[in-house]
Each structure stands twice: as C-alpha cells, then as structure tokens.
Amino acid sequence: MATYRRINVMDNGGVHVVHFVDKKIVDSATIEQLGDELTGLVINEKKNMLLLNFDSVEFMSSAALNKLISLNKKVKDAAGQLKLCCLRPEIGEVFKITRLDRVFDIRKDEASGLSAFKL
Amino acid sequence: MNSRPPMWKCDKTIPSDLDAGHASIDELMSALESAGWEGRDVFHIQMAIEEAVVNAIEHGNKRDASKTVHVIYIVDAESAEMTITDQGQGFDHRNVADPTEEERLDQPRGRGVLLIRELMCEVRYNEKGNSVWMRKVRSKDEPEAS
Numbered sequence: 001m002a003t004y005r006r007i008n009v010m011d012n013g014g015v016h017v018v019h020f021v022d023k024k025i026v027d028s029a030t031i032e033q034l035g036d037e038l039t040g041l042v043i044n045e046k047k048n049m050l051l052l053n054f055d056s057v058e059f060m061s062s063a064a065l066n067k068l069i070s071l072n073k074k075v076k077d078a079a080g081q082l083k084l085c086c087l088r089p090e091i092g093e094v095f096k097i098t099r100l101d102r103v104f105d106i107r108k109d110e111a112s113g114l115s116a117f118k119l
Numbered sequence: 120m121n122s123r124p125p126m127w128k129c130d131k132t133i134p135s136d137l138d139a140g141h142a143s144i145d146e147l148m149s150a151l152e153s154a155g156w157e158g159r160d161v162f163h164i165q166m167a168i169e170e171a172v173v174n175a176i177e178h179g180n181k182r183d184a185s186k187t188v189h190v191i192y193i194v195d196a197e198s199a200e201m202t203i204t205d206q207g208q209g210f211d212h213r214n215v216a217d218p219t220e221e222e223r224l225d226q227p228r229g230r231g232v233l234l235i236r237e238l239m240c241e242v243r244y245n246e247k248g249n250s251v252w253m254r255k256v257r258s259k260d261e262p263e264a265s
Contacts, residue, residue: 026169028137059162061169062230069225090162097237098230099219 002045006034009041015117016047017110025060035067039074048080051113055086065100072103081105085113127154129192135180135205140172143190147201150194156257163238164199164255168192170231171203171251179205179249202252209248 008019018038022030041047052068068084075082085107087095095101107113127150133139147168151161172188180186186206193200218229236242239253 027141059165061166061173062234063173065230066227069227073225090159094166094234097234099224103224 002037002040004037006030006037009047012051012114014119015049015051015114016041017051017053017114019053019055020057023056023058025057025064028063031061031063031067034064035070038067038071042071042074042078042080046078048075048078049117049119050075050080050082051110051117052082052084053086053110053113054084054088054091055110057091058088060091060094062098065094065098069100069103081117083107083113083116085110125154126193126195128194129190132187132189135176135182135184135186135188137173137176140176140188143192144168144172147192147194147199150192151199154194154196156194156196156199160255160258164201167235167238167253167255168201168203170234171201171253174231175203175205175207178210179207181207196257198254198256200252200254202250204245204250207249209245209250211248212244212251 006021008021010017010019018041020034022034025031025034041050072082083105086109087106092101092106095104095106105116107116129143129146129150131143133143144165148161148165151164156164172190175188176182180188188206189204191202212232215229215232216223218224218226218233223229235251235253240256241254243252244250
C-alpha cells in the first residue's frame with residue numbers, strides 16, 4: 001500500500017476520491033511530488049477511476065495544471081475515467097480561460113462527480 | 120496633508136531561485152492583505168505574479184545561478200503594479216502559440232502568458248521581451264469575503 005504526502009485517497013464504490021493536502025499548490029517540489037503520486041495511482045496501483053476533489057485547494061499554478069493534463073492522458077491510456085469536482089470559482093475561472101474545462105469533466109460537488117462515473 | 124492612500128513598494132533583485140521568487144510573492148500577498156485587498160482580485164494577482172516570476176526564473180534565466188530577477192511591486196488600496204525583469208534573451212509575447220487551440224490544449228506551454236493577459240487590467244512587455252509590467256485595478260464590486 002503506497003503512502004502519500006500530497007493527497008488522501010478513499011475508495012468509494014470503485015471510484016477513488018482524491019483530496020489534496022495542500023491549500024496552495026505552487027511550490028515546484030510540491031507539484032512534482034503531487035504529479036508523481038497521482039501518476040503512481042494510475043500506473044502502479046492501477047486505480048484509474050479517479051475523482052479529484054478540490055474542496056481544500058485555494059490556489060494552484062499552471063505548472064499544477066500541467067500535472068493534471070499529464071494525469072488525464074495516463075488515465076485515458078489506461079481506459080479509465082478522470083473527473084474533477086468542488087473547484088472554487090476562481091480556479092474554475094482558470095480552467096475556463098485556458099479552455100481546460102473542455103478537456104476535463106468538471107462537476108459541482110462530490111456526489112454529482114461520483115454519479116457521473118460509468119462503472 | 121497628503122490625502123493619497125498609503126503605498127507599499129518593494130524593489131529588489133532576487134536570485135534565479137524559485138524559493139526566492141515565492142518569498143517575494145509572499146511579501147506582495149501580505150502587502151495586498153494589509154491594503155485591504157481580498158477575494159477574486161487577490162487570486163488574480165497571485166496567479167499572474169506566480170506565472171510571471173516562475174517564467175522569469177525558469178524560462179528567462181533558465182535557473183542560471185549567475186543571473187538575477189529584478190522585481191518591483193507597488194501596492195495601494197486601489198491598484199497593484201508589478202514589474203518583473205529577467206536577464207534572459209527575452210521572447211516575443213505576440214508569437215506565443217495560443218494554448219486554447221484544440222490541438223494545443225494538452226500541451227504545457229503558453230498558459231502563463233494567457234493567464235497574465237486575461238487576469239490583469241493592463242500588461243506591457245518591453246521590446247526585448249525580458250520584462251513585463253502589469254497592473255490590476257481593484258474591483259469596485261468586490262464581494263464580501265465568505
């Protein structure tokens with residue numbers, strides 16, 4: 001069982017819900033570690049039905065966005081599903097400006113995120 | 120008596136090191152808080168300055184320890200101005216590929232420049248392209264912090 005420092009992972013009926021430890025995802029070491037942990041979920045632990053819950057995240061840089069894009073590719077390669085939920089409005093605005101709201105399936109809350117998975 | 124609101128200014132040269140860059144951003148965020156800024160405006164400034172400083176260190180100076188970044192932050196209750204200058208070769212901001220084009224959506228480059236442009240009220244680059252000046256005017260209808 002892997003241990004994580006940047007995320008908490010809970011199994012909810014086959015969907016793994018990921019919560020972030022850090023309120024602000026900006027530091028490059030933190031972002032690298034976060035990327036490694038998210039990748040490890042898919043590649044090493046074969047958990048490819050992922051719901052990323054951003055309820056605790058107040059800020060994230062575009063370098064963190066790049067890690068999410070990379071994760072999305074890996075999940076797709078593994079024939080899995082990746083969804084995001086609970087983005088605060090400012091972070092949602094960043095996804096909209098960058099048009100990443102067209103790349104990611106973004107849901108308002110965890111319940112609607114979970115129900116959107118096709119299991 | 121001077122009726123102008125109090126102004127905070129930071130003018131310093133920092134090494135090409137992300138920790139030093141983030142330390143200067145922390146100073147700016149504290150100054151914004153002290154000047155009464157909050158909510159969405161603060162988020163916009165933090166996003167823009169984060170992208171500008173990281174770009175200067177990583178892409179401008181290429182983390183070369185012999186090069187520095189010059190930052191100037193000026194904050195009062197109504198506006199915030201930030202100038203970030205690196206010692207790199209510069210870039211042409213008009214020729215950055217649009218990261219919102221369909222085939223580029225999954226590529227890593229260009230989002231910082233886009234976010235700075237969209238989130239700030241005014242943005243100017245010098246001719247060489249190694250210095251960016253940006254300004255945010257405080258929103259009139261800033262909602263109460265939740």
